[in-house]
Structure formats: C-alpha cells, structure tokens
C-alpha cells in the first residue's frame with residue numbers, strides 16, 4: 001500500500017519537469033506535433049499496423065472503432081426469441097432454448113474478450129495493440145515535436161495580437177483535421193457527423209445552458225434547414241422528378257455551385273430561424289416546463305407538416321440530395337458557428353442571456369431588453385441548427401421526417417448535458433466524444449441505444465454538472481507561464 | 495416641473511387594493527423616504543414606478559414624460575434605477591459582469607459587429623468595461639471585480655447592487671430597504687454612503703426603509719403608507735409625532751427605534 005503510494009509520488013516527482021514543460025508550451029505546438037504525427041501515420045502507419053501489430057487494416061479512429069468489434073458477433077436475440085416463435089422453430093421448451101441461448105451468449109462473450117479464432121482476435125488483444133499503435137504513432141511523436149517547437153513558437157508568438165494567434169490555431173487545427181480525415185471514406189464521414197453534432201450541441205447550449213430554458217425539440221429546426229436547403233439545391237442543380245425534372249441551373253462551374261450551396265444553407269438557416277419564432281414568442285410569456293412543452297410541440301408540428309406535404313415526398317422524404325457536405329464545408333461552418341456563439345455569449349449584450357437565466361426580473365429592471373435578447377438567442381440557436389440540418393441532408397443524400405424526431409433532439413440534449421451547461425468547449429468536446437461513441441458502439445447494433453442512455457444515467461449520478469459545467473477549457477495560447485499559473489497571477493492582482 | 499410626478503396612482507392585485515390614490519412629487523436632488531408596516535404597499539409603488547407592474551389607474555411622469563405602460567428597460571433607460579428588498583444579483587456572473595450587463599442601454603453595436611468583432615464592437619465594449627471598472631473603483635469594490643457575485647459577503651453584495659443600479663447613470667435612484675439585515679454599525683456607514691452617492695452623482699434618492707434611525711436621520715421628507723393608503727406626509731419631526739403613524743406602527747415590531 002505504502003510502496004504503491006511512494007511509487008506514485010516518485011513518478012509524479014520524476015515527471016514533474018516534463019509536465020511543467022508541457023504546460024508551458026503554447027497550444028499551437030501541440031497542433032504542430034499532431035500534424036507531424038499525422039504525416040508519420042500516412043508514411044508508415046499502415047506498415048506498422050499490418051506488419052508489426054498484425055492488424056488487417058489501419059485502425060479506424062485511433063482504433064476506437066476496432067476495440068468493440070469483437071462484440072459484434074454476440075447474438076442477444078436468442079435469449080428472448082424462443083418466447084415469441086413460430087412453434088416449429090422450437091427444439092425444446094422455450095425456457096430450455098432461452099437457457100441454451102444464454103449459455104451460448106456467455107461463451108461468446110468470453111471468447112469475444114479473449115480469442116475467437118485466428119482471424120478474429122479478442123477484445124484485450126485488440127485493445128493492447130490499439131494502445132501501442134496510438135502511443136507509438138500519435139502520442140509520442142506529438143509530444144516530442146510539440147516540445148521541440150514549443151520554445152521556438154513561444155518566441156515567435158510573443159507580441160502577436162490575440163486574434164492572430166487564435167486565427168493561427170484555428171488554421172492549424174483545420175489543416176490537421178483536413179489532412180488526417182479528408183480520405184473521402186469513413187473517417188471523413190465520421191468527422192462530418194462530428195462537425196454537425198458540434199453545431200447542434202453548441203447552438204442548443206445557447207438556449208438550454210446560457211439562457212436556462214429547456215428546449216427539447218432542437219431537431220425540428222434541423223429538419224426545416226435540411227428540407228429547405230435540399231429543396232433548393234435539388235431544384236436548381238439536379239435532375240429530379242419532384243421539381244420539374246431538369247435542373248434550373250445546368251452548370252459545372254465550381255463558383256456557381258459553391259455560391260448555390262452557400263445560399264441554400266443560409267436559406268435553410270433563415271427558414272429554421274423563422275420556425276424558431278414559434279418558440280421565441282411564447283418565451284415572452286412563459287418559461288421552464290411550459291416552454292419545454294412548446295419546443296416539443298414545435299418539433300412534432302414540423303415533423304407532422306413534412307409528413308403530410310406530398311411535394312416533398314411525405315413520409316418517404318427526398319432522395320437524390322446532392323452529396324455536397326464534405327469535410328471542408330462542415331469544418332468551415334462548424335468553426336463559424338462556434339465563433340458566433342462564443343462572441344455572442346462573451347459580449348456585454350450576450351451576457352444579458354445569462355442574466356435572464358440568473359434572474360429575469362432583475363435583468364428587465366436593470367435595462368436589459370429581455371424580449372429582444374431572447375429573440376436573438378432563439379434565432380441564432382435555430383439558425384445554426386438549420387444550417388447543421390442542411391449539411392446533414394447533403395451528407396446523407398436524402399432526408400425524411402423520421403430522421404428529425406425526438407430521438408435526434410435527445411441526442412443533442414445528451415451532448416449538451418455531457419459537455420456541461422453554459423460551456424462551449426464542453427459542448428464541442430461532448431459532441432466529439434458522442435460521435436465517436438456512436439461509431440465505436442456500432443458493432444453492438446441496437447444495443448447501442450441501451451449503452452448510451454446508461455452512460456447518461458451514470459453521468460447524471462456521478463457528475464451532474466457534465467464535463468465542464470459553466471467552465472471553459474483553458475488554452476495556453478501564448479505559451480510561457482502555464483495557463484493555471486497565469487490564471488492565479490491574474491486573480492492575485494485583480 | 496418636478497423630476498418625478500405621481501398622481502392618483504392606484505393598483506389592484508385581483509380584489510386587493512395594494513396601493514390607493516398615491517400622490518408624490520419629487521424635486522431634483524431630494525432625499526425622500528417611504529415607510530409603513532409590512533405589506534403596506536411600498537415595494538408595489540416601486541414596482542409600478544419602474545414598470546415591473548402596470549398601474550391600474552393614475553399617472554407617473556418623469557420630466558413630464560408618461561411612464562405608465564412603458565416596459566421596464568425603457569424606464570431604466572429614461573433615468574430611473576433601483577435596488578431590491580432581497581438581493582437580486584446575477585449570482586454566477588462576476589461582479590464586473592453584473593455591472594457591465596446593467597450597461598445594456600449603452601451598447602452601440604449590432605449583431606454583425608459582434609459576430610465579426612468589428613471596431614465598433616470593440617470600441618463600445620472597451621467603453622462599457624472602462625465605465626464599469628470606474629464605478630467599481632469609486633465604490634471600492636474593484637478587488638472583487640472578477641469574483642462571482644455570490645461569493646461576496648452579504649453587505650458587499652448590497653453595495654454591488656447599488657453600483658449596478660448606478661450603471662445606467664440614473665437621475666432617480668430607488669432603494670428598497672437598503673439597511674435590511676445590517677447591524678447598527680453598518681447602518682451608520684450606510685447613511686454616510688447614501689449621502690455621498692447623492693452628492694457625488696447629483697442624484698435624487700427615494701428610499702423605503704424599516705430602520706427608523708436611518709429614515710429619520712437622512713430623509714428630508716417622509717411619506718407613510720398603511721394598507722396602500724397614504725396616512726401621513728412631512729418632515730421627520732412631523733412624522734415622529736403623528737398620531738396615525740404611531741397607531742399604524744403600534745403592535746408591530748419597529749426595528750431600530
């Protein structure tokens with residue numbers, strides 16, 4: 001016991017200078033480090049994975065997706081199926097059949113953990129090799145390069161204006177993600193969903209976290225944006241039987257297509273913002289549970305209306321939406337959305353939103369035009385949700401009303417509460433984690449929707465404030481003093 | 495013309511006549527008190543003047559402009575600000591942010607300026623922050639600027655509320671029981687503080703208070719409410735000897751006398 005404690009202390013003492021160093025280097029060094037790691041992976045990653053670690057292919061998403069794959073063979077249906085069978089399907093009594101199925105399940109589970117055959121390694125084997133892969137290809141190169149360039153960057157960044165440093169970081173992040181994820185395949189698609197999820201989570205956090213309302217119908221706004229933008233792009237740029245056949249604008253001109261997509265997405269956002277009025281106006285008179293019901297109603301109204309308009313395909317929806325949402329589009333719009341929300345809630349005007357949450361009557365009486373502020377919050381929130389919806393439609397190539405139901409709204413809520421109320425960085429992080437989780441648990445098929453809610457329940461029990469409730473992740477943008485130390489010094493002089 | 499003119503102000507909560515036929519003219523620079531037993535309707539009068547409630551009958555004019563029917567933020571912008579009987583700071587926000595948000599009427603940028611951090615936005619934000627810090631310095635609260643409001647001791651929170659009320663540069667300041675929860679020593683310094691505010695900012699102050707020592711010492715004129723009706727009006731000396739006032743307060747615990 002004591003020896004263990006000592007070891008931990010020793011380890012802490014030995015690594016202390018290193019950790020201090022890692023804290024002092026600017027954020028940009030890590031991005032440069034990541035960039036190097038990504039280049040390294042492209043150069044030798046596949047060789048290393050296949051020849052040294054005996055993977056069949058490059059680990060997907062840092063191996064997160066591969067880890068759970070061994071469980072994909074588990075057959076849960078056998079447990080309940082004997083109770084609802086065609087009688088001929090039974091070999092023994094239902095109870096005996098179910099018993100056998102459970103026995104099989106346990107055997108399969110143990111095999112999935114350890115070994116399923118030469119082509120099907122078990123969970124532990126995959127896990128260990130993924131760990132080695134990530135540490136060797138990503139963690140070590142990133143940290144080494146970050147430390148190497150840290151000192152230089154600290155000096156280079158000195159004296160640069162804050163906005164330029166932020167811009168440099170954003171540009172570096174963009175480059176790294178584009179380089180790593182722009183494969184036109186699963187990586188890219190997952191990153192596209194991730195960006196869309198970030199937009200959803202951050203925009204919902206504006207209303208639920210910063211303003212303290214409880215919107216449970218965010219997917220409704222997404223639906224409006226998805227449909228409006230899809231209708232526009234299909235009508236103008238594609239052959240479709242729904243909108244008079246031939247495209248209105250038959251062009252291959254890149255510029256026209258880009259402008260067309262921007263206009264379609266913005267139009268989707270504006271339409272979603274108009275739908276946001278359906279919540280904004282009631283919010284002048286009511287709040288809390290009652291407004292939550294209004295948001296739920298709006299979600300259902302949107303779905304109901306779309307289900308019943310034959311021109312847009314009714315319940316079948318629209319097929320043949322152009323596949324235009326690639327990683328670049330999603331990244332740019334995600335970055336813009338995050339910046340918009342960040343600037344809003346950090347302005348004196350936008351802090352009126354937080355004042356409304358804390359004490360609306362006081363806000364009203366101290367000069368905050370509360371109705372206007374609420375209107376702005378709802379419009380901005382639903383506008384971004386609408387744009388996210390537009391990107392979503394153009395990533396899947398189809399839309400239908402069923403995609404934008406209460407389940408989608410709940411996903412947005414899960415991300416907001418996982419990340420923490422009133423925290424932009426929390427929402428971004430939560431959207432990243434959530435997207436990866438959905439991907440990683442894909443082998444579990446329908447069971448995914450047991451595991452994810454369970455995670456939410458545990459979160460509410462043990463960390464109800466979420467990962468970053470009402471706090472932001474602090475980045476050491478300039479380097480030098482560690483962020484924490486700078487914070488303390490700032491408080492001391494204040 | 496008086497700064498504030500209230501004529502025949504009456505307010506009903508359902509069948510309850512919370513304020514009846516209230517009249518008051520406040521001259522520029524006056525320091526006037528409003529007293530009365532609990533539930534007399536004092537806070538309701540403040541709520542009517544600041545627009546939290548819309549008066550059932552009567553008229554309230556600031557420099558001749560009618561206030562009844564105007565929303566609170568407009569009335570605040572016209573020059574009336576207030577504090578609350580129970581502290582209503584925005585608790586999780588820092589002290590500085592509390593003061594800054596109360597500058598909402600002075601925001602000089604639109605959404606686009608804000609999203610793109612254009613010069614007009616930065617200029618306006620700088621101006622607001624400078625003014626807020628200046629106020630905090632004047633009131634000797636600058637060392638708390640970056641603390642969440644809820645972390646401050648009770649007395650400091652009361653001061654922050656007054657600073658927040660000053661943010662919109664009011665001509666008329668309404669203080670609802672500023673001495674509530676204070677000990678005699680603190681009340682003494684509060685009296686000096688209120689005088690100082692009036693002189694420093696050339697304000698008109700109208701306050702509600704239960705602490706008779708404070709009211710009698712600093713108010714030039716006092717109005718007494720009971721069950722929504724005005725039962726007396728005059729200088730502190732006149733009020734102290736008024737039979738109706740003594741009766742109204744009889745049986746009720748009169749703090750601080």
Ligand SMILES: Nc1ncnc2c1ncn2[C@@H]1O[C@H](COP(=O)(O)OP(=O)(O)O)[C@@H](O)[C@H]1O
Pocket residue numbers: 507512530531532533534535536537538539
């Ligand atoms: N929002 C309200 N709705 C109904 N009755 C109210 C409301 N506000 C105050 N009252 C009633 O009006 C009367 C006056 O209240 P108030 O102005 O708070 O008294 P004071 O500030 O003099 O103690 C009380 O009887 C109180 O119960």
Ligand SMILES: [Mg+2]
Pocket residue numbers: 536537538579
């Ligand atoms: Mg009162």
